[in-house]
Amino acid sequence: MSQGTPAARGKFITFEGIDGAGKSTHIQYVGELIRARGVELVSSREPGGTPLGEKLRELVLHEAMHLETEALLVFASRREHIAQVIEPALARGAWVISDRFTDASFAYQGGGRGLELVKLDTLANWVHPELWPDLTILFDVPLEVARARLDATRQLDRFEQEKADFFLAARNEYLRRAAQEPRRFRVIDSTQPIDAIRVQLAAIVAALE
Numbered sequence: 001m002s003q004g005t006p007a008a009r010g011k012f013i014t015f016e017g018i019d020g021a022g023k024s025t026h027i028q029y030v031g032e033l034i035r036a037r038g039v040e041l042v043s044s045r046e047p048g049g050t051p052l053g054e055k056l057r058e059l060v061l062h063e064a065m066h067l068e069t070e071a072l073l074v075f076a077s078r079r080e081h082i083a084q085v086i087e088p089a090l091a092r093g094a095w096v097i098s099d100r101f102t103d104a105s106f107a108y109q110g111g112g113r114g115l116e117l118v119k120l121d122t123l124a125n126w127v128h129p130e131l132w133p134d135l136t137i138l139f140d141v142p143l144e145v146a147r148a149r150l151d152a153t154r155q156l157d158r159f160e161q162e163k164a165d166f167f168l169a170a171r172n173e174y175l176r177r178a179a180q181e182p183r184r185f186r187v188i189d190s191t192q193p194i195d196a197i198r199v200q201l202a203a204i205v206a207a208l209e
């Protein structure tokens, strides 16, 4: 590329699913596939992804609060993440993968907690009117599978301690959004063995232009 030619904008890829669905298991693998294409990769997460965002994450995951406070905090974390990490990376041609983004707010604060979706639309239109992921990979599993995986692995945070109804509603909201935007979403049946999922992920990444 000649000096002064702006880099082509990078791609923004998000990973979604209810807790225990298997997102984190596959992020590193997808990162390796992307790096193998010779592009710079930025791997991040929400809530979090910046020093301030990580402080907000601690509050959101561990402090009891009003559901609208929770929604505002995840969008505050997102605003900072977009300004400090996502937009600069995309602008310089890097690809960004984020473990969760705004679809999680619709699933958890909207579906799970019951916050009116119109309020989440308002926040999304305010915080990132132009920016949506180029690709969202939704790891879908029945609740019982996700729960069994979580129980086996860790101490549960405020969301992970929620009851079955919360996760059923969150999963339904994810699937509703995926059905509404089939060009952006790829839904992975995350009950499959890890190797089978990797094969699907490799095909998805290979198809990216």
Ligand SMILES: Nc1ncnc2c1ncn2[C@@H]1O[C@H](COP(=O)(O)OP(=O)(O)OP(=O)(O)O)[C@@H](O)[C@H]1O
Binding pocket: 017, 018, 019, 020, 021, 022, 023, 024, 025, 026, 149, 150, 153, 190, 191, 192, 193, 194, 197
């Ligand atoms: N396809 C799979 N088959 C069997 N076990 C899996 C599969 N995917 C993930 N696991 C296991 O399930 C557990 C949870 O996976 P992981 O941490 O990737 O979930 P997650 O969606 O990132 O959860 P969270 O959102 O809570 O961080 C891990 O122990 C992981 O090894």
Ligand SMILES: Cc1cn([C@H]2C[C@H](O)[C@@H](COP(=O)(O)O)O2)c(=O)[nH]c1=O
Binding pocket: 019, 046, 047, 061, 074, 099, 100, 101, 102, 104, 105, 106, 108, 109, 159, 160
């Ligand atoms: C972005 C975002 C996240 N959440 C919830 C979903 C998860 O339970 C936690 C994040 O933990 P993870 O297991 O590391 O993904 O936060 C949310 O409720 N709303 C959001 O917008």
